[in-house]
Amino acid sequence: MTAALGLPGTVHGQGATAPAPRPPAATSARKFKLKYAPHFGMFENSAGKDxxxxxxxxxxxxxxxLEDNGMMGRTPELQAQLGEAMTRLGIQMGVFVIQTGGNNSDRFTTGKPENPAQFRKxxxxxxxVARRCNAKWMTVVPGAFERKLPIGLQHGNVIxxxxxxxxxxxKANLVMxxxxxxxxxxxxxxxxxQTYMICRAVNSPACKILFDMYHMQRNEGHMIPHIDYAWSEIGYFQIGDNPGRKEPGTGEVNYRNIFKHAHEKMQADNRDFIFGMEHGNAFPGREGxxxxxxxxxxADTF
Incomplete structure (x- = not known):
């Protein structure tokens, strides 16, 4: 997650105010095949801090x-203003992180009796927040292992x-x-x-997988087959090359092939995804x- 990485744009501009209403943006000549979602701060040198x-x-x-992990920490007024601006510009809101009291680090694994009620709240x-900024997806991380409990019990507690x-x-037609x-x-x-198994056990359209390709390359590799294995439970993708967690083409992952594969499966199954650009910039300044x-x-040329 961006907050954990310290990537730019998590809470930057909290005090920003909405400018005077603008006319609809001119249609960009560029049409990406997939919905790539930058975050605030990624283009700050080119666009300014606002x-x-x-x-x-x-x-x-x-x-x-767009994705903004820190959206839940912004003021309600700013959440609504950003939602209105995105609608005007034809930008779809991607994930923000559900804050559970400890930057999503509360351990669902422990089985503490208060955990379900706290998470529900x-x-x-x-x-x-989702209503104000027109979001549908929100990131959830169950936290750390509870080393004192058998792994099966930890899975049960998380579920x-x-x-x-x-x-x-x-009830709100939203998805964690x-x-x-x-x-x-x-x-x-x-x-x-493992996440597929948990989603199947929860058994709800409101609980899916965030397939962050940076993390999955590090933890399991074999990326395209794993996307296929978990396809029915994937709700959202994120991007980051490895090593370095920067944009495609700066590491070992063949993102053009992965994007092509995902695009073909999306067309075949009539599905749509956002691909969050949850990574840093490999090079500084406007040139970077x-x-x-x-x-x-x-990477989108396929």
Whole structure:
């Protein structure tokens, strides 16, 4: 997640105010095949620090989605203003992180009796945020292992806690996406097949997988087959090359092939996904931001 990485744009511009209403943005000449979603701060050198100017720049470059892990920490007024601006610019809101009291680090694995109620309350708050900014997906991380408990009991505790949240999200037609991580060995949720199993057990359209390709390359590799294995339970994708967690083309992952494969499966199954650009910039300044855009143009050429 961006907050954990310290990537730009998580809470930057909290105090930003909406500018005077603008006319609809001119249609960008560039049309990406997939919905790549930048985050605030990614194009700050080109667009400036104002969040609304950054949104306009993204739209002008052909991007049609945005993700903002820190959206839940912004003021309600700013959430609504950003939602209105995205609608005007033709940008779809991607994920934000459900804040459960500890930056989503509360351990669902422990089986504490208060966990389901606390998570349910966090989901209720997230519903209001989603309504303001027109979001559908929100990231959930179950936290760390509970080393004192057998692994099966930990899975059961996670499933019970998640079920308390889907009761809230289903009614609002929203989706939590569970993110397996590679940041450290204490993270409970680590692979796509483990997350698939949990989603099947929760058994709700409001609980799906966030397939972050950076983390999955590090934890399991064999990326295209794993996407196929978990396809029915994937709700959202994120991007980051490895090593380095930067834009496509800066590491070992053949993103052009992966994007082509996902695009073909999406067309065959009549499905649609956002692909969050949850990574840093490999190069500094405006020149680095243009190189990042060029990298997506190249990876999207298939």
């Amino acid at each position: 969040l609304f100017d950054q949104l306009k720049f993204m739209a002008d470059q052909g991007f049609t989605a 966090a989901c209720e708050a997230a519903v209001e 019970d806690t998640l079920r308390a949240g889907v009761d809230v999200l289903e 996406v569970l993110e397996p991580l590679s940041d450290n060995p204490d993270q409970f949720l680590r692979t796509s097949d 931001e243009q190189k990042l855009i060029d990298a997506y143009v190249a």
